[in-house]
Amino acid sequence: MPAESQHRIIFQPLGIRVSLPAEQSLLAAAQAAGVALVSPCGGAGSCECCLVRLVSGQASPPTIIEQRRFSAQELADGWRLACQALPQSDLVIEIPPESLSAPQRLQVESLELPAWLAQPPLPNPAFAAVPENTPLLGLALDIGTTKLAAYLCDLRSGKTLAQAGAMNPQTVFGEDVISRIAYAQARLENAATLQTRLVEAINQLSATLCAQPTQIIEIVAVGNTAMHHLFAGLPVQQLGVAPYRPAVSDALTLNAADLSLQAAPGATVYLPPNIAGFVGADHVAMLLASGLLHAENTALALDIGTNTEITLAHQGRRLSCSCASGPAFEGAHITAGMRAAPGAVERIWSDGEDLRLQTIDNLPPVGLCGSGILDGIAAMRQCGALNRRGALDPQHPRVSRVGGELAFRVAPADQTGTGRDLCITRSDVNEIQLAKAAISAGIAVLLGQAGIPADALQDFIIAGAFGTYLHIPSAIQIGMFPALPLGRFRQIGNAAGAGARALLFSAAQRSFVEQMARQIEYIELSAQPEFKPAYSKALFFND
């Protein structure tokens, strides 16, 4: 427990947490947490660069410097200079992108479209009205719960001209889907706030990508069902209670102008179908781009997040489910957890004698992102520091008591960017056990429904940001994935974005996904009697 003079500070949208004494400024707190705020004057209050916004909690009253820097309205909105403000309670702080000297790694890299997806041009009648020498631009959007990715495409050639990423600005209103739904229903105006902030961020991305967003004549947006509904202005309340029904499952075509999106007059926004409340249009787009919708062999595709969506293709059937894997692989609920930002440990391996680390941008480690935590647990198993139940061996040289529990030292204080040991605690192991058991049980239930063993899977496709960077042998080692030959695994990056682009170009692909989405059998895991035994069985590690 922190002493009473300690305050817990959460920096959003990075999701980094730190506990600090009250007499230290937010800038000092950020530095201690390894958050790189821009502060050329070193905290003297003269450069006025370290802008942050107080989302919740109490801080010291604005100083004269801040009163000069901000308008009364800005102060009322919570804007502060990090070097001036001192915490007076636990705080949630939003860091705007311009205050970060090193941006979080945003995943926009994505597979180039296979020829078969990019080929048939969209027979859009609106095209005819556009003069020949004017570019025909389209925008594909992947609206993630934490991240946005945008792709500007030439609709004539099918080429991606530029791409950009940003944080989803809704993050400060709730980190996960459920807390955002709760926020949206708490007050009448909240859903509109969420929609407005999202559209503003998308318009900023369009402006970054092209000089004249008014040349964009076609937009495709994919997201999970909650993001889809908040973006389209659909009610989300029913997504927060069982049976989590979408307000709209079918594909939608909306006017860009109605959503206040910057685009050509008459431009439309296409939203592919949703499968269920927790299996959304982004999953459909991923299934299209990964080839799973076309697959004739037995294959499985999944995207790991707070909810992990899984689809199995077998003998013409498509079975989908969503498992509550929790945010552990996004760094939340993990003592030293963080999102994939500079200084995050992304790989841990043993060179036979000792552990080796790789961090993002090769900076001294400040925390662990998802792939680092996964590798860390696998390494702990391999070196005998962790037993099959998840208990740490107190005799192991890297294990010691930290606070009330045993912890495994990944890096000693003199090598980290925080000046403290970087550790994985017994509680962290517990979080990963719960997460991997949910994923493993979801896979097991789908295989059970199809009546096939795991080794019948010819193709095991992993999409998404964490999925791109995770080390497959570690995922097998901890029992999250079945022990298939490594050649059957494919890590395909942000396939939802690639799917969105395919749908931008092709009417045939649109009708194909609409038809396929109707045939997908959605399996509600909690209603399956075999789920709980499978989950319970997967909680421990393999022998």
Added chain:
Amino acid sequence: MTHEILTQLTESLVAGEPEAAVDLTRQALQAGIEPLEIIQQGLIPGMNIVGEKFQSGEYYLPDLIIAADGMQQAMQILEPELVTRQQKIETAGTVVIGTVKGDIHEIGKSLVATMLSANGFTVHDMGVDVPTETFLAKVRETNANLVGLSALLTTTMTVQREVIQALQAAGLRSQVKVMVGGAPVTQSWADEVGADGFAEDAMSAVTLARRLVAQK
């Protein structure tokens, strides 16, 4: 004298081997040991050791879930045997428990239910997504003195208040003590919705249930 097989049964729960627990329960029945004795000298001591290890920080949630899984499977074998022998477990209190309407999270609620039965409570587990009216009907039918309401989502925890208000409206509130739980639930939430108690985890729920029953 304790049978060797019951000691093994206790150990299988502690070791996190639910399949062994099921096998040993069957073996114990075949060896002619009374089901009540299997429960009281095999299963309950096992769950108590697991509970103690959880509270001391040695065991974590997976250990508790796996042990409870073993206990539940064993009880499924033993319950019909109790019925045929017309044997009853002496009860510390009667609990109606469930996850509220709109919420289908099962694991935490079932864990509390199992730990309560392992500690001598008669537990009526109504499952998940339980309509408010079902809670009321079961309280009337069983003359329960405890109600446990689980909610795992910020979007469904408000239903806990609805159930408490419905108990009040039906004139059943003075008959029962209400406990609330679930990831987003806190003591201040319990106070706000007028519950009699809140517990952080399955083991504290047992302590709380004992305390609430003693108050009556």
